[in-house]
Amino acid sequence: MSIHQKTKALILSSLFLSNAFFSQAHNVSKGYEKPTDPLVVQNLEEWQDLKFGLFMHWGTYSQWGIVESWSLCPEDESWTQRKPEHGETYNEYVKNYENLQTTFNPSQFNPQKWADATKRAGMKYVVFTTKHHDGFSMFDTQQTDYKITSSKTPFSKSPKADVTKEIFNTFRKDGFKIGAYFSKPDWHSNDYWWSYFPPKDRNVNYDPKKYPERWANFKKFTLNQLNEITSNYGKIDILWLDGGWVRPFNTIDPGVEWQRTIKVEQDIDMDKIGAMARNNQPGIIIVDRTVPGKWENYVTPEQAVPEQPLSIPWESCITMGDSFSYVPNDNYKSSQKIIETLIKIISRGGNYLMNIAPGPNGDYDAVVYERLKEISGWMEKNQSAVFATRTVAPFHEGDLYYTKSKDGKTINVFHIDEQSNYQSPSDLSFSIPEDFKPRSVKILGLSSKVQWKQKGNRIQVQIPDERRQLKYSTVIQIKQ
Known part of the structure; x- marks a missing residue:
């Protein structure tokens, strides 16, 4: 090996x-x-x-x-x-x-x-x-x-x-x-x-x-x-x-x-x-x-x-x-x-x-x-x-990592924190590709509706109190 x-x-x-x-x-x-x-x-x-x-x-x-x-x-x-x-x-x-x-x-x-x-x-x-x-x-x-x-x-x-x-x-x-x-x-x-x-x-x-x-x-x-x-x-x-x-x-x-x-x-x-x-x-x-x-x-x-x-x-x-x-x-x-x-x-x-x-x-x-x-x-x-996904720019920003669906209609943003036992933050801000037009945002594993707003090619997401249930990462799924 x-x-x-x-x-x-x-x-x-x-x-x-x-x-x-x-x-x-x-x-x-x-x-x-x-x-x-x-x-x-x-x-x-x-x-x-x-x-x-x-x-x-x-x-x-x-x-x-x-x-x-x-x-x-x-x-x-x-x-x-x-x-x-x-x-x-x-x-x-x-x-x-x-x-x-x-x-x-x-x-x-x-x-x-x-x-x-x-x-x-x-x-x-x-x-x-x-x-x-x-x-x-x-x-x-x-x-x-x-x-x-x-x-x-x-x-x-x-x-x-x-x-x-x-x-x-x-x-x-x-x-x-x-x-x-x-x-x-x-x-x-x-x-x-x-x-x-x-x-x-x-x-x-x-x-x-x-x-x-x-x-x-x-x-x-x-x-x-x-x-x-x-x-x-x-x-x-x-x-x-x-x-x-x-x-x-x-x-x-x-x-x-x-x-x-x-x-x-x-x-x-x-x-x-x-x-x-x-x-x-x-x-x-x-x-x-x-x-x-x-x-x-x-x-x-x-x-x-x-x-x-x-x-x-x-x-x-x-x-x-x-x-x-x-x-x-x-x-x-x-x-x-x-x-x-x-x-x-x-x-x-x-x-x-x-x-x-x-x-x-x-x-x-x-x-x-x-x-x-x-x-x-x-x-x-x-x-x-995770499955049947491919890379998408910007790939990685700080504690954020990206994948996209093969048809390009869904972008997934993973937040991790390698310093401690994972705790989801109350909000996250991240960039998306210029030509991607988001219509819906959800956090996988949570049932609550997610508040989000877009400014240019950046999205800000408010993560509901349910976030305390999240283990290991927060995964935000964005569809256009």
């Missing part, structure tokens, strides 16, 4: 929301290519209407309560540190990590419980980690036995052992768009980290040009796994590919620190993968993170929100806690902070992909359900200002 750099015309100035578990910074790739396939264009438009999605990092690592996969990587970073109790030497640690497969038994796994809670909170698509960098497949692949459905894994005896299938079927039935996260690098594969050499860093540990047959085997393995995911798991709307160091060497941006560590060609043949995926799933959105070109259909700043609207489709992936993976007693963000973040993101034209990590028992922490319930109360009243 990681933070993206600048698009051609707009500088991404990132507002960091959490300092913990910043594995690497994902840059927003230069040179975005707009898709031309009409089915992909339509899917992207629909996806941009959804605004709020669920991300889930889950694997055997949840048993140790550590950052996903990265402790296997021999890079000396604070977020990749190994705990001595899990192995004194690197090789001992890897053996114990991989042995987590033999104890993984999330007996409380119930995806319907997740779908019910997240749907009420307004989430409309899900992206699930079918395989992270450690190579453990959370789906029933035929390419390796390092998988949740292997007889080595206790949970394989459950009728819900193929958790990817259970999650996708459950959420799809509830109207969610379905996204499959997949790591291009695979640190368990002997064709990526070849056991003949020790791994040096996150990259392939041999030169693919020197050993072309081994790299060809890895490409075939990757293609086969992605063919399984896009063939055997029903309709999939998004293929979310992580591990941007696996890329053609000529696409490296030397201005990005982590990309400078790539020393060899790691072309995985995205044209072949993309064609296969689109053949299996017409119109599927493909997100080849940080690799500019036709297979990065939208960009994905991580743990950050652009300060300005971007002119291309984008999504901020941000954790509800501090970590993408399950950590006991994680520090979960308040509902107010989550809603403020959502408002900022949608006012700048993006989607908010919020990560919630299931624990080793197969369920979320209880506090997660509390947050989702609180968000659902706000969403119930304010959803018309």
